[in-house]
Amino acid sequence: MRRAVKRLGSRLLTAIAGAAACALALGVFVASIHAAPRSPKPDANASREAFLQVYKVFTSPRCQNCHPSGDSPLQGDDSHVHMQNVVRGKDGHGVYGMRCNTCHQTANLPGEHMPPGNPKWSLPSADLKMVFVGRSPAQLCRQLNDVKQTGGRSLPQLLEHVSSDELVGWAWDPGDGRTPPPLTRAETIAQMKIWIDGGGACPQ
Numbered sequence: 001m002r003r004a005v006k007r008l009g010s011r012l013l014t015a016i017a018g019a020a021a022c023a024l025a026l027g028v029f030v031a032s033i034h035a036a037p038r039s040p041k042p043d044a045n046a047s048r049e050a051f052l053q054v055y056k057v058f059t060s061p062r063c064q065n066c067h068p069s070g071d072s073p074l075q076g077d078d079s080h081v082h083m084q085n086v087v088r089g090k091d092g093h094g095v096y097g098m099r100c101n102t103c104h105q106t107a108n109l110p111g112e113h114m115p116p117g118n119p120k121w122s123l124p125s126a127d128l129k130m131v132f133v134g135r136s137p138a139q140l141c142r143q144l145n146d147v148k149q150t151g152g153r154s155l156p157q158l159l160e161h162v163s164s165d166e167l168v169g170w171a172w173d174p175g176d177g178r179t180p181p182p183l184t185r186a187e188t189i190a191q192m193k194i195w196i197d198g199g200g201a202c203p204q
Contacts, residue, residue, distance in 0.1 A: 041197060041198070042194045042195075042197050042198035043198055044198055044199060044201040045201075046194055046198050047194065047195050047196075047197070047198025047199055047200065047201035048195075048198075048201045048202065048203050050191045050192070050194035050195040050198065051137065051141050051191075051195045051200075051201070051202065051203065052137055052203060053183060053187075053188075053191040054188060054191050054192050054195060055137045055140060055141075056181075056182050056183065057171075057181040057182060057183050057188045058132050058140065059132055059133075059135070059140075060171075060179075060180075060181040060182060061074070061076065061077050061078075061079050061178075061179065062170075062171035062172075062174055062178065062179070062180060062181050063132060063171055063181065064079060064132040064133045065079055066122075066123055066124075067123075067124065067129075067130055067131055067132035067133060068123070068131065068133050069131050069133045069134050071087050071088040071126070072085070072086060072087055072088070073086055073088075073123055074133070077178065077179050079133070084098070084103075085098075086098055086100070088123045088125075088126055088129075089126070090125065090126045090127075091122070091125050091126075092122040092123040092124050092125040092126070093121075093122045093123075094122075100121050100122055100123075101121065103115045104116065104117050104118070104121040105117040106118065106119045108173075108174070108175035108176075109175075110176075111176060112176040112177035113176070113177040113178075114175065114176070116170065116174060116175050116178070118166060118167050118170045119166070120165075120166060120167040121167065122167075128149075128151050130143075130149070130150070130151075131143075137202075137203040138202050138203050138204060141200070141201075141202035141203060142202055144158060144200075145200050145202070155196045155200050156196065158192075159189065159192050159193060159196060162185075162188065162189060162192060163185075163189045169185065171185075172184065172185045
């Protein structure tokens with residue numbers, strides 16, 4: 001009986017010691033997490049500098065050609081007016097008899113300067129034109145900060161739009177004979193995140 005009690009006591013002490021060791025290890029781990037240096041939040045200057053990088057992308061031909069100031073899309077690396085006299089239409093997909101999908105299929109047609117394609121090919125709608133052409137960095141930044149001009153999208157939602165929308169993604173896979181934006185999609189997303197995390201600050 002005494003041996004059984006001793007064995008039980010020994011096991012209990014071992015269990016307590018093990019639990020104490022685990023608790024100590026957990027405490028050290030948690031303390032290390034809290035003590036680990038965190039990346040500083042971008043300040044307004046970093047935010048503005050990041051937006052200037054994003055601006056280069058948004059005003060590159062691959063983006064601004066679908067965000068014109070008028071109602072005709074632009075085309076080519078020189079952003080000339082669409083040669084077939086195409087117009088926006090109310091929904092952004094063209095007008096009767098000249099719809100975008102008449103020429104623009106669900107994927108790029110093979111060959112240099114052949115019609116590009118995507119299932120969602122269109123301009124923004126007439127009610128929400130989201131003009132990029134002719135905007136200064138300050139003007140475009142303020143526009144993107146204004147939910148009335150972004151269709152109700154907040155800055156994080158705009159980041160999600162740029163990072164996941166398939167039509168936006170076409171800009172980095174534009175087909176033969178077209179120059180992609182000056183930053184990769186991943187680089188653009190990274191710069192947008194710095195801009196947003198720093199408060200969406202705008203250049204002067």
